[in-house]
Amino acid sequence: MPVVKLQRPTLTTSEKLTLPSIFKGFLVTLGHAFKSLAGKSRGADSLNGSGLGVTMQYPEQKWDGELPEYYRGAPALVTDEQDRERCVSCQLCEFICPPKAIKIVPGEIPSDDEWAKVEKRPKAFDIDMIRCIYCGMCEEVCPEQAIYLRKDYAITGLSRAEMVHDKEKLYEIGGKRVGLVNKWNELK
Known part of the structure; x- marks a missing residue:
């Protein structure tokens, strides 16, 4: 050469x-x-x-009116219109999360419950917002559309413990989502 x-x-x-x-x-x-x-x-x-x-x-003044449609904010869990959990604890979001910010502990639904045919629900669901990179992969992989990225950019806390959002906090900030949930489908 x-x-x-x-x-x-x-x-x-x-x-x-x-x-x-x-x-x-x-x-x-x-x-x-x-x-x-x-x-x-x-x-x-x-x-x-x-x-x-x-x-x-x-x-x-806030950016709320200026955020683009494709903006990805912090993840949150949502319930259906009857306040039932959409999450089935499949743990796909935990496995696909690149920074490993999601931790799920699956739990059983009691046998006396009307929806006992559903295999499980999360006993604990934690997202460490310090580790989260807001990539949106958890939202894409969720089969029940239980996790959504909301348009929130002001996520603050005074300590590391406050930045770990547990299941109750995630449902509180997530709210309700209307639409078919495969978990509660009568034909399944």
């Missing part, structure tokens, strides 16, 4: 000096500053920014 020798491009005098490049960067920054002083910058009207520029005043 022949050896190919590459020639470096020769730099001009202005490229060899650092000062002209710094000056060009300064002019670009100065141009943006004057545009924002003359009026709102590009994009500020759509964000309802206050004052100059596109800065959003966060606690008072």
Whole structure:
């Protein structure tokens, strides 16, 4: 295999000096500053920014109206319209979760229950929101559509323990979902 020798491009005098490049960067920054002083910058009207520029005043103004349709927020569990758990503890979401943020302990449905034909339900369902990367794989793999990514971006806590959402918290923030649930299908 022949050896190919590459020639470096020769730099001009202005490229060899650092000062002209710094000056060009300064002019670009100065141009943006004057545009924002003359009026709102590009994009500020759509964000309802206050004052100059596109800065959003966060606690008072929220991104809720600006979130795109494909935005993936934090996961939550949902119930059906009769407040029954949709989750069947198949543990597919736990197995597919890349950062291993989901932990499920399956539990049996009591035999005296009307829906005892259903094999199981989660005894414990925990999602560590610190580990969660909001990839949406848990939502895609769920056969019963029991887990959804909601459009929530402000997930806070004062300790690590507060950032682990248990089953009750996940159902509280998830709410109800209307639609066919295979788990409760009479024909199954």
